[in-house]
Amino acid sequence: MKFGVIICPQCKQVKGVALSSKTTRCIRCGKTLELKKLKIFYETDSQEKLSQAIGILNAEMS
Numbered sequence: 711m712k713f714g715v716i717i718c719p720q721c722k723q724v725k726g727v728a729l730s731s732k733t734t735r736c737i738r739c740g741k742t743l744e745l746k747k748l749k750i751f752y753e754t755d756s757q758e759k760l761s762q763a764i765g766i767l768n769a770e771m772s
């Protein structure tokens with residue numbers, strides 16, 4: 711399965727998503743996000759690398 715890292719445009723929450731899904735709900739503000747309208751900051755098929763990428767992006771955002 712392919713995963714991607716997105717950032718919620720409303721609250722800047724960094725979030726990992728399965729790229730096979732069309733939408734995802736932001737865990738912080740609850741907004742429903744359409745994946746095709748979002749920038750995918752990182753793509754991987756490894757869940758481990760996904761967590762690493764989320765950590766790095768979180769550090770960059772703060």
Ligand SMILES: [Zn+2]
Binds near residue numbers: 722723
């Ligand atoms: Zn949000």
